[in-house]
Amino acid sequence: MKRGSWNTRFGFYLAAIGSACGLGNLWRFPYVVGENGGGAFVLLYVFFALLVGMPLLIGELILGKSTRRSVLSASIELSAMNQRKYYWIGRLSVLMSLVVLSYYAVISGWVLHFSTQFLSGLFHPEVLVEKGRLDHLLSNGWLQVGLSSVHLLLAIVVVLKGVQEGLERWITAMMPIFAVLLVLLVIKSLSLDAAGEALRFLFYPDFSKLQLSSPLHAIGHVCFTLSVGFGTMVTFGSYLKDSDHIPTAGFRVTVVDTLLSLFAGLLLFPIVLQASNIPLTDPGLLFEALPRFLSQTPGGVLFGFMFFICLYLAALGASIGLLEVIVSNLVDRTKMSRTWAAWICGVAALVIGVVPALSSTFFNGVRFQGKALLEILDGLLINLFLPLIAVGVAWVISSGLSSKEKERLFVQTEKIESVALYPHWKWMLKWGIPFIVGIALILQIIDLI
């Protein structure tokens, strides 16, 4: 079967950055930083993004480019060639994508809700006071189910249009607008009185605030935000053209994504600290603080509307990445039509997503250490399983692909840095990443005991 490829190199960047940048940066990053005490965790996060996330991201792209397959088919093919059980990693990545998509759709539904509330707030400001709050949404589980269905429906429609038209067009349109809005909001936020305190919180590393579980949480979040361990980047790599230099692409995606997270911190923490009554560890941090702030700022309602629409498109871009992995794997494995595959996966995500969507209503009683089901699910998957899958992916790439093949795709002689970095990259995948995750896991276990 002929595989589609990106129309332009720009198209690949847009899709890869579109998949990496999303709720992970704006929703998840700030509250994880809040939970882990600020600056020292931010430092850890940047460190692991470069040391763990980027090598894995490059590895996944290379795996896709080399096998021209999605993660499941790629791992099955390599299993047969090497007589090893790599296919487990492929299966786990796809399963991970499905479950993460199911609750990612719920949070995307929250964003959709705030977009519509700000839109109606433009005409009827009283609506925002009444309904533009997170508690209103949290107390209405079925509204969340409805919103996440709308979201998944949109994602299915985009995925059905295929790689070129579907992904490229959507993401191209929204990125520049989002960038401008973010910059303006950051400027506004940094003009608040609490800005100094926020900068200190974010960038002054107080290592005593770190917990034993923080390293594993940082690694998990890095993998989540860079979309590695899900097979997404394997699929995207399989659509790459021969002329593209993968390590350069991996580096750029990592830098853009990391900067976006830091920007999100700069945007949110002055607002949160100014308001002073929102706990920094609240998973709803973004949705608690920003709408309230914007609805009280002159001109903020229009801004809020544009911001949430852009954030929604970012969430859609990321969800498309997730859905695309599951669909492309299903199509590769079963030869099912793309249309059927997209509907089956979308509906499966919707059904699984009912549980997290009802986590603050119907399942409100199910709590662990005060955390609701959605938070427990997110914590288990991202903080624990994802780093483990990441080690598996590193193993598949380092032992499943021949050195010659890896070198062919990594090294371009006219880029001397790629020649110099190649042995380090290989070493990180083989020894560095398993070692780092191993230590982080041991610290987490000690913390639990």
Ligand code: PHE
């Ligand atoms: N990286 C995305 C984000 O930060 C989430 C995501 C994970 C998207 C895996 C696709 C695949 O929001």
